[in-house]
Amino acid sequence: MNAIQALTYANIAIWLGIGAYCFFLAKKQSEMDRRLNSLILQSKTENDA
Amino acid sequence: MKKYAYMALIGVLCLAFSQFLIYDYAPTERTMGYAQKIFYYHLPLAWWCFVSFFISFVSAILYLFKKNMCYDRLSAVSAEIGFLLATLTLVTGSIWGRQSWGVWWTWDPRLTTTLVLWFIYAAYLVVRTMAMPNEKRAAVSAVITIIGFLDVPLVFFSARLWRSIHPAVFASKGGGLEAEMVHTVIFCVLTFAFIYIPLLAFRLKQVQQLQSMETLRTRMLYEEN
Numbered sequence: 189m190n191a192i193q194a195l196t197y198a199n200i201a202i203w204l205g206i207g208a209y210c211f212f213l214a215k216k217q218s219e220m221d222r223r224l225n226s227l228i229l230q231s232k233t234e235n236d237a
Numbered sequence: 238m239k240k241y242a243y244m245a246l247i248g249v250l251c252l253a254f255s256q257f258l259i260y261d262y263a264p265t266e267r268t269m270g271y272a273q274k275i276f277y278y279h280l281p282l283a284w285w286c287f288v289s290f291f292i293s294f295v296s297a298i299l300y301l302f303k304k305n306m307c308y309d310r311l312s313a314v315s316a317e318i319g320f321l322l323a324t325l326t327l328v329t330g331s332i333w334g335r336q337s338w339g340v341w342w343t344w345d346p347r348l349t350t351t352l353v354l355w356f357i358y359a360a361y362l363v364v365r366t367m368a369m370p371n372e373k374r375a376a377v378s379a380v381i382t383i384i385g386f387l388d389v390p391l392v393f394f395s396a397r398l399w400r401s402i403h404p405a406v407f408a409s410k411g412g413g414l415e416a417e418m419v420h421t422v423i424f425c426v427l428t429f430a431f432i433y434i435p436l437l438a439f440r441l442k443q444v445q446q447l448q449s450m451e452t453l454r455t456r457m458l459y460e461e462n
Contacts, residue, residue, distance in 0.1 A: 189335065189336065191269070191270045191271035191272040191336055192271050194271070194272045194332050194333065194335065194336040195259075195271050195272060195274050195275055197332050198275045198278055198279075198328075198329040198332045198333065199256075199278070201325060201328045201329060201332070202278055202282070202325055202329065205321060205324065205325045205328070206325075206432065209436065210436075213436075213439060213440060213443065216443060216447075217443060220443065220446060220447055223450060224450060227450065227453065227454060230457070231457065234457075234461070
């Protein structure tokens with residue numbers, strides 16, 4: 189590994205790290221939206237009954 | 238939330254612009270060559286990791302005094318992002334170490350204390366996922382955060398207190414850096430502020446919504462019975 193490669197790998201690690209965390213946040217958000225929708229649906233069904 | 242979205246956008250643009258400063262504007266160091274340029278990421282990551290753990294520490298103390306779950310959430314989110322930054326600091330440091338010392342890892346005081354810090358916050362994140370009442374989890378987490386933070390000054394001063402091969406950058410005036418190098422590193426530190434703050438705000442909002450949803454679900458279950 190030469191110096192330029194080392195710098196590139198460090199760069200990649202940072203973008204990957206921050207990108208992975210953003211992906212984790214997005215996944216959590218979609219999971220939360222799904223749970224919220226099911227809660228709303230459940231509440232509607234109960235009200236109708 | 239919109240202002241944080243703009244802030245994140247500025248952060249990403251600044252991170253891209255920092256590439257120009259690092260590769261072109263900042264001079265190449267004579268002994269280490271291009272590998273020294275890892276410093277422009279490594280130092281901001283480490284500093285923001287400390288800031289993050291400090292926010293977590295202060296919030297944990299406030300939680301223990303005021304018993305307000307807002308502080309617990311802030312402490313947890315800040316520790317989570319701090320953990321990410323600590324991981325990236327270790328990874329970039331390891332790549333730099335391989336290039337300049339010839340090894341991926343050495344049991345140097347600075348590196349060892351940082352690894353200990355990483356393990357403490359890894360344990361903290363495990364505790365956060367454990368099933369227990371919210372108040373109990375918040376109290377246990379606050380205690381771990383406070384104890385864990387005691388390692389931060391150790392990490393910071395380790396290169397000055399003990400014989401360490403890790404450089405203490407700003408130990409002397411200017412740290413022996415050229416003006417262009419200082420400009421670049423300051424720009425990179427500010428860039429990471431534009432990444433850290435939106436991440437903190439988004440995650441905090443998310444955790445808050447998650448807890449509200451849990452409360453709502455519990456109430457619905459209670460009403461059902």
